[in-house]
Amino acid sequence: MEKVGSEQSKPNLPLWLLAEVSYKCPLHCVYCYNPVEYATYGQELSTGDWLRVLRQGRELGASQLGFSGGEPLMRPDLEILIAEARKLGYYSNLITSGVGLDEKRIAAFKAGGLDHIQVSFQDSTREINDFLSSARTFDLKQKVARLVKKYDYPMVLNVVLHRLNIDHVAQILQMAEQLEAEYVELANTQYYGWAYLNRDRILPSREQLLRAEEMTNEFRARAGNRMKIYFVVPDLYETRPKPCMSGWGSLFLAVTADGVALPCHSARMLPGLTFPSVRDHDIRWIWHESPAFNAYRGDAWMKEPCRSCTEKAKDYGGCRCQAYLMTGDAANADPVCDKSPFHGFVTDAVERARGVREGAAPEPVLYFRDDENSLSLSGGTKQPSA
């Protein structure tokens, strides 16, 4: 996206507003990026709160709006929010598992002006190892795909890949073809939240990755242009970091179910920052003035090797959350970068996952994302609200 004119000192606008309208979810994915502590967070925003957030975001210049979660369909007022989003001039995207989508709801979404739907593909049960053979999964996705097409949306499937399903990419693509998907995103897990907790169990090997890419290419060669397939590699196998969020506080603003404003999906766990609540502040103040959104804006916060790096304007030092999770300091270079003195933590993580996979180390517990695990892993206490 374009920078705002020549006013170098002014931050860009939050073009992308992500509304994580509910942390409730009928699924229990082990790779969920939601915070592990989600069940300890406070009350969800009211309809009125969300309408205010949408209005303020739009006034500030947001044009893309995502409804996500948790499962956004868990909000019975989603129809109201979608209709308001259209009135305000957003291009709105619904990011859903499809669980809970029926004809009545999708008809209301369409009438209200929802622009786009992305369906994520995973099982609604805990049997991840055989989710591909589960008839229930396929029936559900087929029903959702039919509805999506009937209401004239492109069928966009998102599949999160990890060690336990990546060997079945060919089968996944076949299934996507049967569902007449037009776009398929094979997105390798990013290791935050529950995925970080479960990393030693779910990080695929380099060999698995290469095989999956091969299978994808073979499928592309066979299926041609009917289905567009994107393959996203996990950054732990890279030597340069991803340009996370195109930079902190650069064009992305997320609001969580309980009203906390964040410059990325995962930033809430970073220590030392107080993320403002939309209950207490308006979006304009949050974006431009709040200390949290300014903390890693630009490059004045950078340490070496980023500070003097010729690539700092390209990748912004990578991901603050990954830097914190793996090195203990969010201002360090993302350790994915092999210029980072901590890059060894990344290669160690890959090695540790290999040890588990090959039986050389005991299998750690696999934590499913659910309220019970969330409460017990976070001590069961309510966090003070931001």
Next chain:
Amino acid sequence: MPLNDDVIFEIAHHYRFQWEPAQEAHVLLYPEGMVKLPGSSGEILKRVNGTASVGEIVADLERAFPGYDLRGDVIEFLETAHGKGWIRAKQA
């Protein structure tokens, strides 16, 4: 193929063309993305409405911006926009 004056274009499916006050520019919005269309590109796409032909768009622009020969620029932009999938030719 060279553009015929009689061709009628419309904004492609799943794209939305609108004025963005915060950008002070016309934009095209599509799933998870945006193209900014400053100045003349916005003026041209504003006239792509599913009823005006290429010839009519050129004439209308030359009325709005008198003294300029705009045909070449307009045709070139429409061809680019068509190539990128932003607009599509309406079936007669």
